């Protein structure tokens with residue numbers, strides 16, 4: 442037995458060396474950690490239970506029959522993060538550039554199948570040259586198997602993708618199907634075709650970083666939800682995100698201890714919205730003042746900044762926040778903001794995370810660029826997402842709620858459970874100037890002093906509609922509240938909704954306007 446134990450230990454030790462010392466040194470020289478070092482940083486100390494460490498590829502061509510690395514370029518297994526279970530796969534670039542072979546794919550699929558049955562999140566650490574070129578179609582098949590599982594697991598368990606190296610070609614579509622994509626600056630990139638192909642086809646000169654680096658995807662394409670300076674920071678923030686999420690769609694997000702006696706009115710909230718309705722302010726100031734301990738974990742921080750999405754806690758309970766940002770493009774809804782928020786709403790709804798909407802929106806962005814690129818169908822995504830969501834949904838209108846955007850931003854009409862307004866709220870079909878220019882056009886034109894007449898009509902319109910009381914008379918807002926007591930009102934409201942049950946009509950699935 443002693444010898445057998447020794448043999449086992451030796452075999453495992455050998456497997457843990459991946460592609461060997463030279464390759465590991467190369468990996469470190471690029472500023473990248475190894476697949477195992479990453480897992481160590483990500484999970485609770487000593488909690489990793491590895492699977493399939495002895496798996497080898499079955500390829501024979503191009504000399505592969507003579508090159509075997511146990512584990513075949515991916516480390517898979519189960520572990521704990523903050524004492525909660527997770528499934529992990531971590532591609533090992535030191536073995537065939539982390540490329541995906543038939544067996545490499547089988548390992549990932551095995552751990553994903555376990556995760557789906559057990560109802561625990563999957564975290565993929567991606568660092569790969571793509572399909573293993575020597576294997577041909579079986580590696581393409583392996584990717585397709587993975588894409589299918591990503592799709593089937595969507596909405597069952599949270600799936601997080603962490604890009605820590607190359608992720609190119611069709612390989613990008615696995616992370617793209619998952620719920621959140623993390624990238625580390627300088628060392629990670631994602632693209633469907635690389636700079637060389639781009640040059641050939643479109644004659645554009647573009648670097649790896651500009652084409653598909655972390656900052657590009659975090660700010661231009663929206664492919665990456667989170668971007669950090671280095672791998673360590675990236676992995677620590679994966680842990681942080683998981684702290685807001687349930688293990689699966691039947692589970693609840695972790696609750697933190699909360700002492701209700703600590704809730705106090707917050708007078709600073711009364712001085713944030715300026716008297717002048719055309720002046721911007723920073724909605725994040727409001728968020729920080731109403732949530733627990735300034736706890737706000739923003740998603741897509743640098744993308745479509747005119748809408749803010751992120752996780753937070755109120756009264757110890759995890760919530761998702763969607764908020765217009767008047768400090769960027771006046772908080773207008775455009776294509777990118779609609780798509781960003783729609784996907785976030787759907788994530789929250791899929792995983793039972795209550796939603797808070799903070800609303801100050803002048804409407805949808807006008808213009809040919811928006812219209813020709815489909816603001817109609819993209820804006821409809823957000824409307825659809827809020828309408829179909831059955832989790833607790835609360836809205837606070839801090840200032841403008843104009844036009845279609847009033848309906849879209851979780852209005853009472855689309856099943857907002859509690860809709861509150863601050864006294865500064867203005868709820869109308871459109872802004873005062875646009876409105877009077879239409880309905881009093883002739884009157885203003887005929888007037889001896891059109892400018893004065895316009896101002897007078899704007900004032901009349903503002904006095905009538907630029908308040909929350911007409912809406913409150915209808916019951917479309919449930920209460921007009923003091924800004925200072927918003928936190929208390931919201932914690933109570935979310936508590937009332939703890940046992941909320943709502944459903945949608947039976948169907949195969951809806952047809953969101955994609």
Ligand code: HXC
Nearest residue numbers: 537538540569570571572573574575584607609610611612
């Ligand atoms: C087999 C691969 C590989 C691959 C890299 N390697 N990619 N082996 N299949 N796809 C091997 C290299 O031969 C090398 O082996 C080692 O990994 C490290 O690669 P380097 O080139 O030395 O590293 P680096 O300079 O950092 O460049 C990394 C890279 C480059 C940019 C990823 O390797 C590269 O361009 N690889 C090919 C990428 C690609 O075109 N993949 C197919 C995409 S299409 P040695 O033994 O020399 O160290 C695809 C289809 C998916 O993936 C379809 C899904 C539907």
